[in-house]
Amino acid sequence: MPTSVLGIPIPAPEAKLPPEAVDLLGAFAFQWTLQTSEIATNPPQEERIKRVVDRLTGAAKQNKKYAEVAGKFQWEVKLLKDDQKPNAFAFPNGKIGVYTGLFRVTKDEEPKLAAVLAHEIVHALARHAAERMDKELQRTLALAAMKGELKEAGISSDKRRGILIAMGLSSQVSDILPFSRMHESEADHEGLLLMAQAGYDPQEAIAFWERMEKFTGGSGGRIPELLSTHPSYETRSRQLKEWNPEAQRYYKQYRSSRPGKG
Numbered sequence: 001m002p003t004s005v006l007g008i009p010i011p012a013p014e015a016k017l018p019p020e021a022v023d024l025l026g027a028f029a030f031q032w033t034l035q036t037s038e039i040a041t042n043p044p045q046e047e048r049i050k051r052v053v054d055r056l057t058g059a060a061k062q063n064k065k066y067a068e069v070a071g072k073f074q075w076e077v078k079l080l081k082d083d084q085k086p087n088a089f090a091f092p093n094g095k096i097g098v099y100t101g102l103f104r105v106t107k108d109e110e111p112k113l114a115a116v117l118a119h120e121i122v123h124a125l126a127r128h129a130a131e132r133m134d135k136e137l138q139r140t141l142a143l144a145a146m147k148g149e150l151k152e153a154g155i156s157s158d159k160r161r162g163i164l165i166a167m168g169l170s171s172q173v174s175d176i177l178p179f180s181r182m183h184e185s186e187a188d189h190e191g192l193l194l195m196a197q198a199g200y201d202p203q204e205a206i207a208f209w210e211r212m213e214k215f216t217g218g219s220g221g222r223i224p225e226l227l228s229t230h231p232s233y234e235t236r237s238r239q240l241k242e243w244n245p246e247a248q249r250y251y252k253q254y255r256s257s258r259p260g261k262g
């Protein structure tokens, strides 16, 4: 085990949770969310989210990068009643929730719904939550090691607490936020390709985010981009437009393989 300047062992910085444990946590988190939320009853909307999830996960199972994980996950999607949340999520193990508020933005346009769900599904497939939990675990271990080290160095407990709080905050901003931003960008990019592979026009993702900006009054722009885990609408729109030609190739492929459909 490596040691610090004071000779205290530093826990392995690469400590990781096993994927099975993360999947189990995803299933628990989903159960908990269902128990603390109101399940919505709206057959047309339920049918629509099921169809979109089926098409997207079907495409993921055909995709070299995600086929293995997509085949292992126990995919499930539930409609949750909250008209104030224009939002959806996907937990590890393929547990997906869609809030009724999302339909206020997508209306009954399935490709726009696919844009959001493809983004969320990529978070789950790429195991972003697991990476985040690993970071959190590593951070906790590093802070615990530091705590011992400061004590050993004879620093008073009051001062120790101040140092640890500052360290915790700075490591959160420096490690966790940019990490999530990287995940957001990856989910946007891979999500765009996934929706195209499932036969939805990727152009619809650009249209969806423009509509979302209007819907929220551009409030995403109020948090400085540097401190937010989400890219600004401007960055997101620019990137989606950049990636669109690449995604269009997959969309064309889908359409030429299924003439008269999609």
Ligand SMILES: [Zn+2]
Pocket: 119, 120, 123, 183, 184, 187
């Ligand atoms: Zn995201």
